[in-house]
Every structure is written in structure tokens, then in C-alpha cells.
Amino acid sequence: MAELSNCPNCGQLFVKALRPVCDKCAREAEEKFDTVYRFIRKRDNRSASMDEVHEGTGVEKDLIIQWIREGRLRISQMPNMGIPCEHCGKTISEGKLCDSCRNKLTGELKQGDKEKEFEDRKKQSERERNKTYSTLGDRVRRDD
Structure with a gap:
């Protein structure tokens, strides 16, 4: 409008x-x-x-x-x-x-992606480490 x-x-x-x-x-x-x-x-x-x-x-x-x-x-x-x-x-x-600024920005974005990927893997590893299992008779129960 x-x-x-x-x-x-x-x-x-x-x-x-x-x-x-x-x-x-x-x-x-x-x-x-x-x-x-x-x-x-x-x-x-x-x-x-x-x-x-x-x-x-x-x-x-x-x-x-x-x-x-x-x-x-x-x-x-x-x-x-x-x-x-x-x-x-x-x-x-x-x-x-310009090419140098574009390359610098691209490098910074790739670095940011690598850092995010590292953080994601770190969180996943932490989650895996915190999983607990207990047995109740014949069954196995998983607690998340």
C-alpha cells in the first residue's frame, strides 16, 4: 500500500x-x-x-x-x-x-563454521558421556 x-x-x-x-x-x-x-x-x-x-x-x-x-x-x-x-x-x-576482502570474509565464515562444528561435536560427546543405564530385572532401561 x-x-x-x-x-x-x-x-x-x-x-x-x-x-x-x-x-x-x-x-x-x-x-x-x-x-x-x-x-x-x-x-x-x-x-x-x-x-x-x-x-x-x-x-x-x-x-x-x-x-x-x-x-x-x-x-x-x-x-x-x-x-x-x-x-x-x-x-x-x-x-x-575486492578479492582480498571477499577472501578474508570467506575465511572468517569457514572458521566460524569449524568452530560451530567443534562445539556441536563437544555437546554431542557430553550428551553421550551423561547417558546412564540401569537394569531392572530382565530389561535394560536407558535414562537420558
Whole structure:
């Protein structure tokens, strides 16, 4: 259901349904996108860096980075263009993390899995050790 909200950019009241900003700000963002897209489509600008695109278009770097992360701008054909790793800030061409941060995170997750597995085995061993058995005549009864 649509809700009434204030635009985070300009503060204007609008019905928040499909977009997180008002129509006016959405149109301005699309115009900026078109400006950046036209700029990087030119053969002369394909080797431009993020700073050069920012200077050449006047569009904020944060918006350009957002469009790249959303997949609206593809930088695979632009060797000098990159976005910052969300963890360390190193320039990367795709994704959210650089290889070293991704590998570090993967290693930490694997280590966490190993620790959890060790704890689970330790608990299972403790349960096995605490089992008691008693005999009642002909039957054997197990107490857990």
C-alpha cells in the first residue's frame, strides 16, 4: 500500500509507492543518469576515470557509484573506471567487495563454521558421556 512520506532529497510531501523520492527528484536523477550515460558512451571518454566522469558531467560520484552497483551503468569496457570496495575502499570493477576482502570474509565464515562444528561435536560427546543405564530385572532401561 502506498504511504505518504517526505522526499529525502528535497523534503516535499509525496506518495511513496514505486520510488523512494518524489517525482521531481526522480526526474532530476534520470536527467543526471542520461548525462553520465551520454558522456561515457563517447569514444573519447571510454578511458575516463570516476573523477573525470564527475568533472565532465557535474554528477555526484555517489550517484554514479549507485548506478554501477544497480547495474544501470556497465563499466566492463571502461578500464580506468572503478567503484570502491565497501569494506576497504580499494577500487574494483564489479561487486561490492575486492578479492582480498571477499577472501578474508570467506575465511572468517569457514572458521566460524569449524568452530560451530567443534562445539556441536563437544555437546554431542557430553550428551553421550551423561547417558546412564540401569537394569531392572530382565530389561535394560536407558535414562537420558
